Amino acid sequence: MKKRASIVAASLGIALISSQTTLADTQSKPNGPYVEVEQNLSLSSVMTNEELEKKLQKIEESSQGKMQLDVAGYSNEGTPLYLAKYGENEPEKKRVLIYTQIHGNEVLGTEAAMEMMQKFNSGDKDIDEMLEEVSVWIMPRLNPDGTMTQIEGDWNPVRYNHQTWNPEEYDLPAETEAPWYYTLGYEREQATNERFYYGIPGYDLNRDFSPNYNFDINEVDKEKLAEVLNDESKNNRYNTGYVVSPEAKAITNVVKEFNPDVAIDVHHRGFNYLSEEDNRSVAISVLGMFTTQPYTDPFTGEKYEIEEDVEKLSKQITVAGYQSLQRGFSSFGAIQQYPQVNYPGSGLGAIQLNGTATMLIEVKGQTQTLGQKQNGMLKQTVKTPIYDILSKLADGSIEDVDANLYDEIPPAHGWMGDPSTRY
Numbered sequence: 001m002k003k004r005a006s007i008v009a010a011s012l013g014i015a016l017i018s019s020q021t022t023l024a025d026t027q028s029k030p031n032g033p034y035v036e037v038e039q040n041l042s043l044s045s046v047m048t049n050e051e052l053e054k055k056l057q058k059i060e061e062s063s064q065g066k067m068q069l070d071v072a073g074y075s076n077e078g079t080p081l082y083l084a085k086y087g088e089n090e091p092e093k094k095r096v097l098i099y100t101q102i103h104g105n106e107v108l109g110t111e112a113a114m115e116m117m118q119k120f121n122s123g124d125k126d127i128d129e130m131l132e133e134v135s136v137w138i139m140p141r142l143n144p145d146g147t148m149t150q151i152e153g154d155w156n157p158v159r160y161n162h163q164t165w166n167p168e169e170y171d172l173p174a175e176t177e178a179p180w181y182y183t184l185g186y187e188r189e190q191a192t193n194e195r196f197y198y199g200i201p202g203y204d205l206n207r208d209f210s211p212n213y214n215f216d217i218n219e220v221d222k223e224k225l226a227e228v229l230n231d232e233s234k235n236n237r238y239n240t241g242y243v244v245s246p247e248a249k250a251i252t253n254v255v256k257e258f259n260p261d262v263a264i265d266v267h268h269r270g271f272n273y274l275s276e277e278d279n280r281s282v283a284i285s286v287l288g289m290f291t292t293q294p295y296t297d298p299f300t301g302e303k304y305e306i307e308e309d310v311e312k313l314s315k316q317i318t319v320a321g322y323q324s325l326q327r328g329f330s331s332f333g334a335i336q337q338y339p340q341v342n343y344p345g346s347g348l349g350a351i352q353l354n355g356t357a358t359m360l361i362e363v364k365g366q367t368q369t370l371g372q373k374q375n376g377m378l379k380q381t382v383k384t385p386i387y388d389i390l391s392k393l394a395d396g397s398i399e400d401v402d403a404n405l406y407d408e409i410p411p412a413h414g415w416m417g418d419p420s421t422r423y
């Protein structure tokens with residue numbers, strides 16, 4: 001296996017040239033740095049699945065019993081989906097679930113999560129006290145198959161998992177439409193909006209959730225299922241996923257068991273600049289709300305709605321995360337809201353409709369666009385808000401955070417990337 005990702009050479013060249021053209025069009029003084037055309041993109045710091053596994057086992061060993069490493073399930077190609085548990089599932093403790101890399105090409109959250117675990121192990125008194133109050137369960141790299149995708153002999157992580165839609169597997173007529181988030185192996189290039197074909201079918205795992213945690217595609221009424229799948233007004237982004245992937249199933253099982261107070265999901269997106277007055281490159285985008293209206297499950301008729309206290313805590317943690325990075329006029333503080341979505345079939349969408357407060361962190365740049373530039377700084381912009389949220393949950397001061405400040409986080413603006421790679 002090659003560790004250096006040369007990416008699909010031709011499309012990379014196009015992507016970078018166009019992204020610079022876009023920058024020139026949208027702002028006079030782009031404040032990168034961005035990967036230059038002649039620079040060699042390298043994923044040499046990115047862990048393979050085997051390296052991730054070894055590292056997790058080492059962290060467990062060195063944790064002196066603080067962390068228990070479990071396998072929550074297996075990817076469609078049989079790779080373990082790890083669950084690192086700091087603390088038991090105790091009702092008297094606050095419970096936080098952090099998961100990363102549900103999109104295989106969004107690697108930085110996983111790297112940040114590993115560093116967080118090392119910090120949890122450090123013996124730092126404040127951290128130890130925090131962990132006495134808060135149980136933190138971490139699922140790093142939820143899409144290991146997409147992460148390790150090989151294209152023409154090179155390592156090229158993609159968004160989707162590796163899984164083929166086969167309706168007959170579910171006793172459905174052969175011509176039944178696939179879930180709308182299925183691809184035959186096309187991925188969009190960052191910045192160019194052009195698709196490249198790599199030919200490995202799969203699902204966007206972050207659309208494969210159902211607010212009905214007990215939804216089982218094998219148990220549901222088949223006629224109804226075929227009707228929903230074949231109806232474009234129902235089989236779309238504003239409705240449920242079908243939990244066809246073992247990865248989405250594994251996460252669902254963990255949230256069912258753990259019933260976290262807070263869930264945080266880490267992604268990458270394209271590039272944005274902060275505002276017309278402030279052209280700092282946005283380091284992270286954040287979002288606390290994942291649906292905008294009540295949702296009725298097409299199979300059970302059950303209605304789901306975000307509860308008031310869940311909305312409040314979601315906004316409080318998002319505000320706390322935002323504030324933790326405001327350190328004067330630095331690139332750390334260039335944070336804005338992620339565009340409002342209405343996705344009951346996304347991971348956080350389904351989780352929030354079940355009574356857990358949620359926060360999305362979107363780090364700038366896609367792995368194949370940014371390479372390793374700014375990795376240290378960007379990991380910090382993931383870890384700092386999460387530590388702050390954990391410590392505020394531990395000492396109860398999260399209650400003092402004004403949820404109304406959520407609306408004052410600068411709105412989504414100045415997008416310079418590919419919309420399909422977001423969230």
Ligand SMILES: [Zn+2]
Binds near residue numbers: 106267268421
């Ligand atoms: Zn993503």
